[in-house]
Amino acid sequence: MGAQQVRDGFAELYGAAPEGVWAAPGRVNLIGEHTDYNDGFVMPFALPHTAVAAVSRRTDGVLRLHSADVEGGVVELRVDELVPEADRNWTAYPSGVVWALREAGHPVTGADIHLASTVPSGAGLSSSAALEVVVALALDDLYELGLKGWQLARLCQRAENVYVGAPVGIMDQTASACCETGHALFLDTRDLSQKQIPFDLAAEGMRLLVVDTRVKHSHSEGEYGKRRAGCEKGAALLGVDALRDVPYAGLDAALARLGDEEEVRRLVRHIVTENERVERVVSLLESGETRAIGPVLVEGHASLRDDFRISCPELDLVVDTALASGALGSRMTGGGFGGSAIVLAEEQDVDAIAKAVTEAFAAAGFTTPRVFEAVPSAGARRLS
16 A cells, blocks of 8 residues: 555545655564563564555544545544543554553644555554554654654553553564664563664575464453463562563573462463573574574474463464475464464575465365565655
């Protein structure tokens, strides 16, 4: 969906040209799953798939929202009547951003917004964060708020946590706001410090595939919240602020202290080992050993499957089939219970792996997956 197309759609809806057009990407998380709400490390990169918004300011307290991707007309709201968890529709994401900006004291007096997105919905690729960040960036520009990318990400996380009611961490919004072309983002979710790690697979003869299983997930439903509550219980039992504070070298001792809390033990083990995996991947990439991250991705999938227990038969089939077909590494990515898996492969093996995965899904009676290449792309930006 190009900027001109969205600009034209806005003019048709609202009877005037927008003041500007912005884009914000979805993301793939290379490694570091469910660590973000435990103050840990993550390593996402931005997709070329984006949410695009054409926006103009209003001064009358009216917020008008429209999406080219959702059936129905323009939804009209009043900014001073926005209430957390009252909206269960797609409009909760952009209106939640307006609510969060106003709650933080920023003088947003209304807007006309027209949206369109190429980020696959429900695929674990942060389509909702892309919607939030593109609206936040547009309003930051138009109202001259002067907010930095990490500040926009924090406001968008608050919108999703409080207004939408989904207990997500900070990774998705930060990735959408702050990633750079040709890099993965090493993010410390405790202090939000960032480091851009070069990640140009094509230059090294490799590709990263995303396999969207077409199994939909919903973060705001109970399982994600249960995992988060279990992690918080583990931190409390161990007397630390967050599981980030449990050192990898001290994991066995920490697990022993948890005694017969078997579910909590599993969650703690995943978070502590996953933080170590992120640091290992950063080290390998910085030393030019890109192919060596493959086995680390596989370790991550096993931990998500066996300890965190958020995989599903479709995700496991992608990983098992890809590895049997010559992939360097593979794992589920995103919140789990469906969504997508990633596959790291040599360039010459990509077509055979994609074919094998598609055939395996057909043989299992699963819905045909969507397979595409993930190229590290630019974060949120103004288009026109």
